């Protein structure tokens with residue numbers, strides 16, 4: 001009888017531990033707690049929800065995911081709209097924050113974004129955020145892998161590239177360059193570290209076909225802009 005009770009006790013303990021573990025795993029699932037989108041009646045309403053609800057929620061985790069500051073996101077969206085970009089490439093998706101800004105801009109121009117991220121967990125999060133925003137696969141495609149290997153295999157020619165990969169971006173610019181059209185614009189996010197992007201800026205000096213400027217968007221970071229003339 002005692003043995004039977006002991007067995008029942010062990011069974012109850014293992015089932016509840018399993019349930020607790022399941023709950024814990026679910027709690028650790030990507031984007032857990034992200035706002036649930038309402039039913040939208042227009043794209044303008046959806047964009048409003050992205051900017052007023054989804055993005056402020058993501059901005060709480062900005063440091064963890066190394067996202068661009070909001071001012072840089074706004075600038076990127078403005079840039080793709082003002083210059084009517086059609087085929088954009090992003091290197092360094094993280095959880096999809098800058099891809100949301102670019103995606104909204106490209107939705108307005110009828111364009112598309114391909115964004116590449118090496119970290120599988122971040123890829124899942126980015127897809128989840130973009131899906132909530134109604135942009136996944138319709139406007140933005142997230143590709144998982146090492147951009148240095150993935151970009152050379154992409155079929156498209158791009159008229160815009162956003163490289164956000166940290167202080168050493170030259171190898172990523174080099175793999176993107178053959179895929180860029182004449183008149184393409186390349187934006188490279190410059191973190192606020194001394195010497196950040198010095199490799200790229202030096203290399204661009206040797207390429208007179210690229211016209212370069214640096215834009216301070218109001219954040220401590222800046223954006224290096226280059227266009228192929």
Ligand SMILES: C[S@@+](CC[C@H](N)C(=O)[O-])C[C@H]1O[C@@H](n2cnc3c(N)ncnc32)[C@H](O)[C@@H]1O
Pocket residue numbers: 065066067068091092093094095096097098099116117118119122145146147148164165166
């Ligand atoms: C600065 S974060 C990008 C932030 C993102 N653009 C945003 O603002 O939301 C850089 C990302 O590049 C990814 N990364 C690093 N090396 C990579 C590589 N070789 N190929 C693709 N992604 C890479 C990192 O995992 C990281 O998520």
